[in-house]
Amino acid sequence: MSESTQTQAEPADFSAARSENRSLLAASGLVKRFGGLVAVDRATIEVAQGSITGLIGPNGAGKTTLFNLLSNFLRPDAGEVLFDGHPIHRLAPHQVAHQGLVRTFQVARVLSRLSVLENMLLATQRQTGEQFWNVWLRAGQIAREERAERDRAMEILHSVGLAEKAHDYAGGLSGGQRKLLEIGRALMTNPKLILLDEPAAGVNPTLINQICDRILQWNQAGMTFLIIEHNMDVVMSLCDRVWVLAEGRNLAVGKPQEIQTNPQVLEAYLGK
Amino acid sequence: MRLIPHFPANVTFQVRPKTILLPDRDRHRRRSGSALVGYKPTALHKSTKQRDGMTNYLVSLIVVTATYALFSLGLNLQWGLTGLINFGHVASMTLGAYTTVLLSAQAVPLPVAVFCGALLAALLGVLIGFFTLRLREDYLSIVTIGVSEVIRLVALNEEWLTRGAFGVQNFPLPLAQFRPTLFSRLVMIGILTLIAIWAIGRVVQWLRQRFQKLNGAIDGTLIGVALLGLGGLWVYWIAATSLYRFSDNPARSGLMLISVVLTAIAFWMLERLAHSPWGRILKAIREDEEVAKALGKDVFWYKQQSLMLGNAIAAVAGSLLAWQLTSVYPSTFEPLTTFYAWIIVVLGGAGNNAGTILGAVILWAYFEVTRFLPNLVQALHSAVPLIPPTIDPAREGAVRLMFIGLLLMLLMMLRPQGILGKKEELTLDR
Ligand SMILES: Nc1ncnc2c1ncn2[C@@H]1O[C@H](COP(=O)(O)OP(=O)(O)OP(=O)(O)O)[C@@H](O)[C@H]1O
Ligand SMILES: [Mg+2]
Numbered sequence: 156m157s158e159s160t161q162t163q164a165e166p167a168d169f170s171a172a173r174s175e176n177r178s179l180l181a182a183s184g185l186v187k188r189f190g191g192l193v194a195v196d197r198a199t200i201e202v203a204q205g206s207i208t209g210l211i212g213p214n215g216a217g218k219t220t221l222f223n224l225l226s227n228f229l230r231p232d233a234g235e236v237l238f239d240g241h242p243i244h245r246l247a248p249h250q251v252a253h254q255g256l257v258r259t260f261q262v263a264r265v266l267s268r269l270s271v272l273e274n275m276l277l278a279t280q281r282q283t284g285e286q287f288w289n290v291w292l293r294a295g296q297i298a299r300e301e302r303a304e305r306d307r308a309m310e311i312l313h314s315v316g317l318a319e320k321a322h323d324y325a326g327g328l329s330g331g332q333r334k335l336l337e338i339g340r341a342l343m344t345n346p347k348l349i350l351l352d353e354p355a356a357g358v359n360p361t362l363i364n365q366i367c368d369r370i371l372q373w374n375q376a377g378m379t380f381l382i383i384e385h386n387m388d389v390v391m392s393l394c395d396r397v398w399v400l401a402e403g404r405n406l407a408v409g410k411p412q413e414i415q416t417n418p419q420v421l422e423a424y425l426g427k
Numbered sequence: 428m429r430l431i432p433h434f435p436a437n438v439t440f441q442v443r444p445k446t447i448l449l450p451d452r453d454r455h456r457r458r459s460g461s462a463l464v465g466y467k468p469t470a471l472h473k474s475t476k477q478r479d480g481m482t483n484y485l486v487s488l489i490v491v492t493a494t495y496a497l498f499s500l501g502l503n504l505q506w507g508l509t510g511l512i513n514f515g516h517v518a519s520m521t522l523g524a525y526t527t528v529l530l531s532a533q534a535v536p537l538p539v540a541v542f543c544g545a546l547l548a549a550l551l552g553v554l555i556g557f558f559t560l561r562l563r564e565d566y567l568s569i570v571t572i573g574v575s576e577v578i579r580l581v582a583l584n585e586e587w588l589t590r591g592a593f594g595v596q597n598f599p600l601p602l603a604q605f606r607p608t609l610f611s612r613l614v615m616i617g618i619l620t621l622i623a624i625w626a627i628g629r630v631v632q633w634l635r636q637r638f639q640k641l642n643g644a645i646d647g648t649l650i651g652v653a654l655l656g657l658g659g660l661w662v663y664w665i666a667a668t669s670l671y672r673f674s675d676n677p678a679r680s681g682l683m684l685i686s687v688v689l690t691a692i693a694f695w696m697l698e699r700l701a702h703s704p705w706g707r708i709l710k711a712i713r714e715d716e717e718v719a720k721a722l723g724k725d726v727f728w729y730k731q732q733s734l735m736l737g738n739a740i741a742a743v744a745g746s747l748l749a750w751q752l753t754s755v756y757p758s759t760f761e762p763l764t765t766f767y768a769w770i771i772v773v774l775g776g777a778g779n780n781a782g783t784i785l786g787a788v789i790l791w792a793y794f795e796v797t798r799f800l801p802n803l804v805q806a807l808h809s810a811v812p813l814i815p816p817t818i819d820p821a822r823e824g825a826v827r828l829m830f831i832g833l834l835l836m837l838l839m840m841l842r843p844q845g846i847l848g849k850k851e852e853l854t855l856d857r
Contacts, residue, residue, distance in 0.1 A: 226721065252723030260721070266714035267855040269707070276704070277711050278722045284704030285724075287732060297703065326855025344722060 179204040179348055179379050180256070182244075185224050185234035187217075187403075194220040196403035197234070200381075202348060207370065207380045209394035209411070211387075213424055217403040218383045219261050222350050225381075226258040227251045239347060253280060255347035261356070261383075263333035267326025271317055274325045274336060275308035276301070278343035308343060315339045315369060331358035335366065342373065351382045355389045367393060391415070399423070483676065485665045486683045487751070488791060493686035494747040496787035498764075499771040500693050500780060501740035506769075507778035508701060509733040510713030512568035515575030516768050519548035519738040521760040523745025525582060525589060528598040528755050537601050541746045548742035552734035560730050575762065583757040594756035601750060602681025607673050615670045615684055622691045623663040629781065630656040648846065655788070678750075686747050690784070693740055697780050709733055710778075770831060774838065776845025785846060793834070797827045 180202040187195040195217045202208045212218050223229040225236055227248050236244040243251050266274050282304070283289050284297035312318045315335040320328065328336060334354055341349045354370070355363045367389060370380060384390050390397060390411060397414045399406040401423040407414060414420055498520060505511045526544035531537050555574060559566040582589045589595065607615065630652060637649050666687070669680045700706045708729050711719040716726045749755045771790050775782025800823055808816040818826070844850050 228717070228720070247725070248720040249723045249725050252721060257723070258721050260717070264715050264718045266711050266718060268714055268852045269710055273707060273710075277707050277719070277724075280723050282704045285708060287700075287705055290700055290703045290705050301704070324851060324855050326852075340722065 177204045178202060180225065180236070180238050180381065182221075182225060182236040183234060185221065185236070186232045187220055187224055187229060188232055194403055195224060195231075198400060198403060199405055200225075200398050202379060202381050203396070205374070205377060205379055206395045207374050207382060207393050209390045209397035210381060210383045210400065211385070211390060211397060211414075212400035212406070215402075216400045218400055219352055220403075221400065222258055222352055222383065226256060226350060228258075252344065252346075255345075256350070257341045257344045257346040257348075258350040259334075259337040259341055259352055259354070261352040263330065263337045265325040265328060265333050265336055267324060269325055270322050271312065271325050271328070271336060272305070272308055272321040274340055275312060275343050276304055278340045279304050279307075280344050311339045311342055314372075316365065331362040334358055335362070338366065338369070342378070346378075348379045348381065351380060351384075353383050353385065355384055355386045363389065387415075479675070482665055482669050483679065485662065486669045486679055488795065489662060489666055490679075490683050490686045490747070490751045492787050492791045493683075493690040494744050494751065495767060495771060495791065496784045497686070497690045497693055497747065498741050498744035499768040499783045499787055500690070500697055501737040501744070502768045503772045503775075503778065503780060503783045504697060504700075504709075504740070505733050505737035507772055507783070508706060508713060509709040509730060510564075511730060511733060511737075512564065513571045513734070513737070514568045514765060515571030515573070515762075516737075516741055517760050517762065517764040518551060518571070518575035518578045519741035520745035520748065520764065521575070521578050521582060521757075522548045522551060523742025524749040524755050524760070525595070525745075526742070527746040528595050528749050529588070532595070532598045537599060541743060544746055545739035545742040548738040548745075549735040552738040553731060556727075556731045556734045560727055560734075572762065575760075575765065579757050579760045582760070589755075589757070592757065594754050596754040598749070598753075600678045600682070600753065601685055603678040605673075605677050605681060612671055612673050615673070616667050618688065619663070619666055619670060619684060622687060623659070625691070626659060627656060630659070633781070651846075652785075655785070678753075682747070682750050686751075689743060689747070693743075694780055694784065701778075701780065705729075713778075770835065773835065773845055776848025779845065779847045782845055782847035789846075790831075793831065794827070797830065800826060 178201045180200070182201075183199045185195050185198045185200075186193065198217070198221055200208075200210065200221065210218050210221070220229065224231045224234075224244075227236075227244060227246055231244055234244070235242055238251075238254055238256050241254070243254055243256070246254070266277070269277070282297075283293055283300055289297065309318060309321065312321055315338065317328075317332060317335055317339065320332070325333070325336060334357075338349070338351065338354060341351075351370075354366055358366065363386070370382075370393060374380060380393075382390075382393065384393075394411050396408065397411050398408045399414060399417075399420050406423055407417050407420050409417070498516070501519070502513060502516045505513050505516075523541070523544035526547055527537070527540045530540035530543055535543075551574070555567070555570055559570045583591055585591070586593075634649060634653055634656070637652075638645070641649070666683060669675075669683060673680045701710075708719060708724050711722075711724065712726055712729060719726050719729075748759070752759065767790065771786035772783055773786070774789055775784070775786030801818055804814065804818045805816055807814045838845070842848075842850075844853050
């Protein structure tokens, strides 16, 4: 009885937890059911413009499902997502990306039989050459764009340390390199917000440090991130603010240090 | 069920041991019409005629190869580039063939009729795509199979429109009335020559790249492609000769030029598309459509475009097929025809347009070579009397197909990536 009133109250609590900065992404009351299982249960999340926001929670908490709802890879059963002031929960996934919200995958997905560079070039939004007729009518412009994009892609590949691999098949990359390529590819879309699903999972410690450095660097350049991560060192060193999810529900939100000492969070991770 | 495509086996030539490389004379006379009236066989004439027969035969072979190459290029766009499994590719060919002949029989100009066929096939693509592309990917393959059979059965049963099993004959053929001046003939030869130069250029370029990649070594593929290039020169010579003597058989020479030009145009278009940002999206969809979606690509719409264009190309191939058969029957469009396109694409290497054309050449070379099968059986009979002296046509067809199966199995073991495919691609994990 007391538990149910608590969960009823939860969404209100968390939507009140506004940050000082303007929020770039604000989702509230998101619900996703898989048959009988409620994977995401009235979850709220907010990402401030220019921040690196963390999303943590035990395995199966519904973090990836929440990502899928935010990027509309899954339709929410209830709730709404505001991105940059506009509702996006009725858009198709590719339209969400057009709005400037791009996601990566927990298990890095690369286009195996395309080169690393082609993976990058694909990501650019609204290319002239993506229209069938433009291939015939505006060849010159397409060639110019391709040259410019190639330079930009190589720059990003340099910064993630994949420049030497530019002309290799993406399918030949290691797990960690795939993660890097995914992040680079997301960056290539010139987004406003990047959702990273466990960027450090399965990556060796040296590479993890490199990834963290890059993320901080891009963040300083103005990019906003929402990051799911189990590696607490990464969360602590990167995030301005952390949301905790457990069994599909919001459990806590706050600065990393607060979260680290929050008894409810510790309980959720370690059990009673 | 007919196991081997109509042509040239059943139409222009008979499959008899004696006429394997020589055309059947009666037919030749009938087809050549007035040109041979009052013809008396003298020694001199006879050799000219044999030469003509050879030319005609090879020209027909060029047409059929180009038709199947074009047909398969459409499938290669859909499957090789986009990863769409279309098991009913022949449906577009059926629409193309029937639309072209039925409209042109109503005095609609040929190019318009062909365009209408292509449009219809593209619409069919939209329709199928609309209902299946949002579902799991196997739905597309199942539905395409069904639709292609339905279209064939409609052609068989709607006799008011298609004359059913009687088929459609006596429809206009392109350039059949064309009596070119020397100048026009030279222009046509010029067009053919440009295409030949372009093709040879690409072969040479490929050979050079391969040679460099092998660090100066030479392998079987290199030699094979080089020989094929030389063979191509010879074929070019034959084709040019036939154009020079255009009025000997305007319909055939004209169709040869048209089919070569259309295939070249389709090849050029598809190559350009494949290397454009548009084609990059199709390849991305083939590799992992979730990634394409996450990066803001409208996967559904690009799949639709791929279906439409691939179908339209197949419809044009259907027009060519109708013209070369000079008659259209529903039985031409059995699922086996789709299967040939798949063989061709797999042989050449999925996603590779040049490979697709090579695949068509190899498949038809195979069909022609295996016409010797009855001879072989006879020879084997004289060596091992246990083997029967003759083989009936139905079995012959089955055996020829069986060997294709064997060849494909061998290919999959020795060169699973197809002849021009890239081996490295097979070792990549997703
Ligand atoms: N497509 C699906 N169909 C059915 N159940 C699903 C589906 N996707 C996720 N689930 C279930 O929803 C719950 C939440 O899964 P989710 O992948 O979102 O967890 P997560 O927090 O990302 O976990 P992890 O940290 O292990 O990645 C799990 O119980 C999972 O089994
Ligand atoms: Mg997850």
